[in-house]
Amino acid sequence: MQRGSDRLSRHRDEEMKHELQGLLRSGHPTRTEEWHDPEPTADDDPEIAGGPVTPGHAGASLEAVRLELARLLGRSSFPASAGDLVRVLRRKSAPDGLVEALERQPRGERYANVQELARALTRREGQ
Known part of the structure; x- marks a missing residue:
């Protein structure tokens, strides 16, 4: 039976709550099959926790700026x-800091x- 915008039945909701209890209580995955668990971040993944990548900010390396520009510009x-x-x-x-760096x-x-653009932005901001 459909309950408004809810696509799952009441039984499936309870089943999903039960599946998550172990994860929420222990703080780590509790499944025996590893393929169910999400893949951890890699060492070379871009930093996303620090907010938008902008030249001149800490951690805004040439590679990070280039990746962000390539994603936006193509x-x-x-x-x-x-x-x-x-x-x-x-x-x-695009993030304001990136646009403002390019406007300068x-x-x-x-x-x-x-x-070329990433080099110019990081070189000017680094001086």
Whole structure:
């Protein structure tokens, strides 16, 4: 029987609560099959707990800035000037710190790819 927007039956709800009790009480997975457990983060995963990646902040390495820019801009945005890239970042709702760092770049400067842009942003902010 359908209960409004709830897709699960009352019995399935109780079953799921029972499955989670061990995890909530122990603080670690309690299943015997490892394939049920989520995969832990890798050493080279980008940091997401510190908020948006912006040049000049602690932990904003060249790789982290490049990854964030590549995620937002893609290949089709290049080659482009700083002004063109600012418009693209604003349209894609990029973090303000990233847009402001790009706005501080010389307007006439052109970038062939994400790597060049990330180097320019981290070099200027690091000085």
